[in-house]
Amino acid sequence: MSVMAEEQLAPDSVATRVNNFNIKVATVNGSGSQTSNNVLIRSLFKMGIPTNGKNLFPSNIQGLPTWYEVRLSADGYLGRRDGVEIAVCMNPASVAEDMQEVRPGGIILYDEDLPIAAHRNDVRYFPMPVKWMLKEADIGAKLRDYVANMVYVGFLAYLLGIDLNEIRSALDWGFGGKEKAVTLNFDMITRAFSWAEENVVNDQPYRVEAMVGFNENKILIDGNAAAALGALYNGVSFMSWYPITPSSSVAESAMSYGPKLRTDPETGKPTYAIIQAEDELAAIGMVIGAGWAGARAMTATSGPGISLMAEFVGLAYFAEIPAVIWDIQRMGPSTGLPTRTSQGDILAAYYLSHGDTRHVVLFPSSPAECFEFAGTAFDLAEGLQTPVFVLSDLDLGMNYWISDRFEYPTQEMKRGKVLDADQVKELGGKWGRYLDTDGDGIPYRTLPGNSSPLASYFSRGTGHNEYAIYSERPEDWEANLERISRKFETARSMVPAPIINEVDEATVGIISLGSNDPAVQEARDILLGQGIKTSYLRVRALPFTETTLAFVEQYDQIFVVENNFDGQLQKILVNAAPAQAPKFAKITKCDGLPLAAKWIAESIMAHLA
């Protein structure tokens, strides 16, 4: 069943297709194509065109094939879309497949020196004299490979009509105004543009046109930078991390923005510490030590990292110490596909560690939400005195997304129940570290350095009573777990509520999370086009709020859309609402790519048929 028949353009169609097609650029990893691709996406964004860019890169420094998919969507759909209308072929290793992938009616730009086995007659070819142009421009051998990629930028600019001024600005932005680099690259782009203008008949149908109404008041940024900024604006003072794709750019962004944003004006010194740990065990250990001492502390990692952190996370859960852990998910199990996206850590994060553990987990769906949840996570971690996970993924974390502007946090930072020396004195001997004074399961803590001699207590992962004294008494153990359970119930009312869009007469409910959001939104439009009305709930946190469970009850059928194999969110939903279990159907895909709307819509329709 195909719900997107409109995509099949006749090979000889001359109808122009404006701002509504996919470009796929195939290059060699490490050849500097990221610069040229970023220039492309940024120029299109600045022209006001709804667009997304997905970097499909190998786990490799140099040499393996890498691709960049750009989708232009005049209708404002920002999810990934399958299919290629325009191929840019720069890589001899993948050129045959890359050319084969193009849809009938599409076009192929290629380096004319590539070995082309066979020509298709349902696409148009545009050879680019890359080598000749580099020679003409007299580019030194050292820079030749990097500048070569600018040739296709110039060609695309000519064929599609990309604004050269925007390209120039994008280069300025990308190179941070380094004039020499900007000139070198822009010169190559204009050379390619002019050559194409003189020598190529532009009889292909794809065009870009500036738009208004969509990108105004929007920004172009990756989720990891947004997370780092959100942390810096929400009081992070300690960050410890160990390099792992796709999370490294969280800490690296904090290092790059930190000096500008968080330097103490009086002393000129940083109001935060960032430590690259020797491994993820040390990274989370330092975060827990800092959180115990009273700092807003976080780490960023990916699946293998949370596996290593499991024991420490259990300690923080049981000793009740705040910690924020960003898991930028990638494909597992094991090393898996380190540079491919997935949402496969939902269950692992929710239940991480041995014994009876459950954690608060947040699911941002956009850079703006990464920014916001960076603060929410700290408020929850300190408010609940527990580890809090934020589950992003490679697609959201590392790709540029068009996002709402970040909202300046207006709410005070919620630092939780911390007693100072005077408050401890007032309580006399009545304070106990794990006493549930308020009935919400959340005890009061003191910080090391509190000057009251009554403030000290002994944190431990071993059994303890309400006064933090070692205990193996069965009653103490049970009382503690029961209180922590109450705390988890309290969390239900503190976590971000789901975003719900209910449609009259809809009988089908869709539940999804995180970076799937744009694809799900688009899939709902496709389904609507087929006469299927859907309501949609986007889960933003675990534990589920009451509204989530109410939503489940309301619909005859619930499709849970996830980018993993097992349907992990669905499993947690079934656990939370066992009586509703027969309603759920999992719509899952786990192939390393972000979900595409068409696939979601077709999968749901197949279930309904």
Next chain:
Amino acid sequence: MDRIQQAREATRSPKVNALGLEKTEYRARNSTLCKGCGHNSISQRIVNVAWELGLDQTQIIKLSGIGCSSKSPAYWLGGSHGFNSVHGRMPSIATGAVVANRTLSAIGVSGDGDTGSIGIGQFKHAARRNVPMVYIVENNGVYGLTKGQFSATSDYGQKLKYAGVNALPPLDICFEAIAAGATFVARSFAGDARQVETLLKAAMSHRGIAVLDIISPCVTFNNQPTSSKSYDYGRQHEVELHEIEFVPRFEEIEIEDYDGEVEVQMHDGSWIVLKKVEEDYDPTDRMAAYRLLEESHGDERLLTGLFYIDQSQPNLVEILDLVETPLTALSTEQLRPSRESLEKLIDSL
């Protein structure tokens, strides 16, 4: 009050330290370790030293990993916050805590399994970072809590009831510490009260990480006279590298002219004076420390003393060049940049 009662009060009249506190106020819960455990002696040494130096317990943190040794922080300095963490990972907890609040003084307690086996990585990285802390290894060469397995410091050829004969050479905690970049490395014997206390005092005044490898006999699982971590062995084989004297900064420094002594000024202004008794040894010479330790492996001596000290190296907090205010005490204004800064940044994206 009758005379007898008065007399009783008078005899009870306790000695107090500079803070007006009795020594008992530096204790905490009763030890649950075996009677005669070397770790209990070390706990007593810590109490004595903290009391003598008049330390403010509320500004000290006690950290440990897992094992018999790691239980001991519950037995001393009840007025300090304590953290019994996970096996072999105490150094990372300490690192986070002292960076978060630079005014805290950290005392970490670990064992030979906790440091030499499961925790060797974190131990060496803490040394490399020069984390400002006292790092005590209560070294008995055996796993106690799990009842008698070999650790990484167990003697070569050592026999244990269930574990059999140890066919692997031991790690030397002090050697590992120096190699990793630790800036204060010493060894002592739990039964040598005077030396342990002197080294503890010096360690507490040290600028960066101070590693104290204290041989601490396990009376239950590893106290055969043949073990280098037994009381018998320790008493018979302990060779002091030098006599050590520690002069706290609040005492007037008066050192008699003494042939062959080395004075090292600590970061806080106090002094440590090493009086050479056996050989010409300079604890600021790293190569000499390597040589000394390497040579000691071959003979039947339990070499104790301060092997290496370098007061010139910045500690981790200094390396990070942080704002003076503890990160845990920053104001909201310091923690949250202005609205204008965000608008400006957003406009550039």
